[in-house]
Amino acid sequence: MRAVLVSSPGDIDALEVVDHPAPEAGEGEVLVDVRAAGVNRADLLQRQGLYDPPPGATPVPGLECSGVVSALGPGVEGVAVGDEAVCLLSGGGYAEQVAVPVGQLAPVPAGVDLVEAAGLMEVAATVWSNVFMTARLSEGETLLVHGGGSGIGTMAIQVAKARGARVVVTVGSPEKAAFCRQLGADLTIDYKEQDYVEVLKGEKIRPDVILDIIGGKYLPGNVAALATGGRLVVIGMQGGAKGELNLGQLLTKRASVTATSLRARPLEEKAEIVAGVVEHVWPLVEAGTVRPIIDRTVPLADVREAHRVLEESSHTGKVLLTL
Template sequence: MRAVLVHEPGDVDALQVVDHPAPEIAEGEVLVDVRAAGVNRADLLQRRGFYDPPPGATPVLGLEASGVVSAVAAGVDSVAVGEEVVCLLGGGGYAEQVAVPAGQVAPLPDGLDLLEAGGLMETAATVWSNVFMTARLCEGETLLVHGGASGIGTTAIQLAKAFGARVVVTVGSEEKAAFCRDLGADLAINYREQDFVDVLTEQRIRPDVILDIIGAKYLPRNVAALATGGRIVVIGLQGGIKGELDLGRLLAKRASITATSLRARPLQEKAEIVAGVVEHVWPLVTSGRLRPIIHDTFGLDDVRAAHQVLEDSSHTGKVLLTP
C-alpha cells in the first residue's frame, strides 16, 4: 500500500510517500480502508523527530482517519466488515489501510460523509477528554482556548457552547477572530495586537478552564488569568517546555495544572474516551450543533503541502489527506 514515512527527521521535505507493507490485524483489531485522514500538529512534531510513536506502533504518520472496515479479527463483535467508521489512532492514518484496536473505532456519525469525518475524531477526543473528563467544564463556566481557529479550537468552541459554557479564544488574525465569533465564541482576542490577560482583566472575565497548546510561554499569564478554583490543561508545547510557575499564586487560587497526551494512553483509556465521544459528542454532530471545520484537502502525494499549511498557521479548522 501507499503510505507516508519519515526516514530522517526534518522539514516538510522529510515526508516520503512510499510503498509500505499493508498492516496485518492482531487480536482485538480491525482493518480499515482509509478514505480521509486528519493532519495534526503532533504529526509535525513526529516529522521533526520530537514525538516518536509509542512502542509497537507503526512508524506511518497519522493519528486519526475515517474509512470502511475491510476485515475484523476473531472475537471482535463491536464492528462489522463494510461499516463506515472513524478511528482514533496511535499512528498509521497517512496510508491506504490502517489496523486499529476495536475500542478506538466509532461509527460514522449520521449526517456526515467519510471525507468530512476524516479530521473529527482526534479533535473530538482531545476536547472531550481534556475539557470535560479532566477539567470538568460545567454549564455556566468560562473556557479559554488558545488557538481558537485550529481544529481543536473550532471543536472546543462548538462543544463548550453546546454544554452551556462561555467561550473565549485567542487567535492570530482578525479574520480568524471573526470566524471564531461566528462559530459561537463569546470573545476572540488577537494575540498579535493584545495581551489576553489585559483584555480579560478589563472585561472582568476569569476563565474556569484553560485549554493550552502553548506551554511554557503562556504559563505565568495563564495562572494570572485563571479564576479561583480554575483548571489549566496543557496539551501542547508550541511555546517551549520550561517556564516559571508561581506556586503561591496557584495555591491562593486553589487552582490546578494538568499536562496530558492522548497518543500514549493505554488502550482501555482510549476506548473509554472514544465511548464518551460517541455518547456525548456524536448526538451534537447528528443534530448539526457541532460540525467539522475543514480548511482544505490534499491527496497523499501532496502531504508536504498539507504540512506546510500547518507550519504557516494559515488554516482555520482541519487539513485533511485522502489516499
C-alpha cells in the same frame, strides 16, 4: 500499499510516499481501508524527530482517519465488514490501510460525509477528554481556548457552547476571530495585537478552565488569569517546555495545572474516551449543533503541502489527506 514515511527527521522534504507492507488485523483489531486522514501538529513533531511513536506502533504518521472496515481480527464483536468508521490512532493514518483496536473505532455520525468525518475524532477526543473529563467544565462556567482557529479550537468552541459555557479564544488574525465568533465564541483576543491577560482583566473575566497548546510561554499568564478553583490543562508546547509557575497564585486560587497527551494513553483509556465522544459529542454532530470544520483536503501524494499549511498556521479548522 501506499504510505507516508519519514526518510530522516527534518523539514517537509523528509516526507515520502512509498510502497509499505500492509498491516493485518490482530487480536481485538479491525483493518480499515482509509478514505481520509487528519493532519495534526503531532505529525509535524514526529517528522522533525521530536515525537516518536509509542513502542510497537507503526512508523507511519497519522493519529486519526476515516474509512471502511475491510477485515476483522480475532475476538472482535459489534463491528462488520463494510461499516464506515472514524478511528483514533497511535499512528498509521497516512496510508491506504490501518489496523485499529476496536475500542478506538466509532461510527461516522449520521449526516457527515465520510471524508469530512476524518477531521472529527482527534479533536473531539482531545476536547472531550481534556475539557470535560479532566477539567470538568460545567454549564455557566467560562472556557479560555488558546488557538481558537485550530482544529481543536473550533471543536472546543462548538462543544462548550452547546453545553452551556461561555467561551473566550485567542486567535492570530481578524479573519480567524470573525470565524470563531460565527461558531459561537463570546470573546476573541488577537494574540499578535493584544495581551490576553490584560484583555481578560479589562473585561472582568476569570476563566474557570483554560485549554492551552502553547505551554511554557503562556504558563505565568494562564495561572494569573485563572478563576478561583480554576483548572489549566496544557496539551501542547508550541511556546516551549519550560515556564515560571507562581505557586503562591496557584495556592491562593486553589487552582490546578494538568498536562496531558492522548497518543500514549493505554488502550482502555482511549476506549473510554472514544465511548464518551460517541455518547456526548456525536449527538451534537448529528443534530447539526457541532460540525467538522475543514480548511482543505490534500491528496496523499501532496502530503508535504499539507504539512506546509500547518506550519504556516494559515488554516482554520482541519487539513485532511485524501486517498
